[in-house]
Amino acid sequence: MGVDLGLPHFDAELDELGELARTAGLEPVARLTARRKAPDAALFVGRGKADEIKALAEESGATEVLFDQSLSPGQQRNLERHLGLPVNDRTLLILEIFAQRARSHEGKLQVELARLQYVSTRLVRRWSHLERQTGGAGVRGGPGEKQIELDRRMIGDAIKRTRERLEKVKRQRHTQRRQRDRQGAFTISLVGYTNAGKSTLFNALVKARAYAADQLFATLDTTTRRLYLDDEEGGSGGRSVSLSDTVGFIRDLPHGLIDAFQATLQEAADADLLLHVVDAANPHHPEQIEEVQRVLHEIGADRVPQLLVFNKLDALDASRRPHRLADHVEVEGTPVRRLFVSSRTGEGLAALRRELAARAAARASASMPPTPELHDAAA
Structure with a gap:
């Protein structure tokens, strides 16, 4: 069930909610949308639409009703009483997926x-x-x-x-980051909308076996590996960098999850470079980029330099393929380097490695102390 409240990026087809449901192990049997200026205080959708939901649920044999928006406790309780079925919202659905993964x-x-x-x-x-029972006055x-x-x-x-236990984990991660800083490691974090192909790209770059699948939130746990950039690809003298794969973002990611995953997301905020992975084949990728930028602002990673990586080049038909595999685009008014790649076929990965090697080399050069000028003693 989706309610158009006049906000941007309303998913009229409820495609993403359907994917979330399937990821959680549920099978959507019917979809319904409504349009309102504001949510109904008691039933979110109003009594008339609630009756329509109830009739559709009975007709389709639904055993649960999912809402694409967050419901208040009172709205959830009232809807369950009215429909005679369990009612859950987008927030709980995402929590369920995270708990499974x-x-x-x-x-x-x-x-x-x-x-x-x-x-x-x-x-x-x-x-x-x-x-609640009451006694005397x-x-x-x-x-x-x-x-x-x-x-x-x-x-x-x-x-x-x-x-308290998470705070202990956060301190351990801080210690690990300090060790990397002392070693002068160039750190890169993969970020992006869920199912953009971050883990597949991660595996292709570092030849790892991190879990990757064509589904939402295929992986939740941060994985960090060394990425070696040799002379042939990067001209960096065998330089290595630290590459981390992080949890994917999604529209209306519950604030509780952002708060809870602060320790993991801190990897992105502390990185030297963000590889913002985008599903180039998804027609809604501009909105997905905006959502990722919103979360990056929220976790304090919006000032970290970015490199846009438009993934899934192999999924684009000939009419949609870019004329150039490298260019610049504006993200929030700032020009950002963009590369097109295919994690599955390997197309564009050599250019991506060269770009990463150049960035790492530039960072190393900038951090080196200036060399004292040599003066001729006889002068």
Whole structure:
């Protein structure tokens, strides 16, 4: 279910929501959109549209209703009562995918923190079957309220413990970054919209075996490898750089996830260069670039130099192929170097390596102390 509130980038076909649902293990059976000036306070879509959703769900045999927007706890509770079906929103769907895909200890901690923060706002819904009881004048409480308070306290304690464990991970990552800084390593982070082919490009560059698939959020955990740029490709004297593959971004990425993944996303903010990977075959790639830029601003990585890598060149038909595989485009008013590549066929990767080698060499030259001028003693 999608509601057009007049905001930009409304997905009228609900294609991305469908992909998210399939990634989470669900199978979409029907789609419905509506247009409103503002969300209905009680049912988000209004009673008439809610009745339409209920009829469509019964007709199609749906067992759950998904919304492409975030719902308030009250709206979610009211919709479930009205429809007689579980109702979930885009935020919970993304959290579910992250919970399924997290593999590392750090990733699991980050997802758990975001999940706890989300659930903490839904306590009323979870315990709505417990009626609040009141006693005499000035007396309030009862089993329902006590259970809610107990649950809130337990979740609050769990959030605190998880934050402390993540803070420890953050300190460990900071130590690792300081070691790389002392070694003078040139650090590069891959960023981009989910399913732009970041992990496939990462594997092609470093000959690694990081998990990659044609699906949303195929990988969540940051992977870092050495990328060697030899003389033939880069003229850099066998220079090596540090390359990190990070979690993909998506429209309306829940703020709780951005906060929770701060330790991982810090890799991008601390990098010397961002490889902003774009799915060149996706017709909505301009909007996806804007969304990635928004998240980069939010995590403090917007000032890191970028190199746009338009991936999936092999998926473009002849009429859409660029005349030049390297040029410059404007991103937020700033000219940015752009390269077209195909991670699958290898086309354009040699040019990308040469570009990375040149950037690393320029950084090394800039960081070297000036050489003292030699004066002729006999002069």
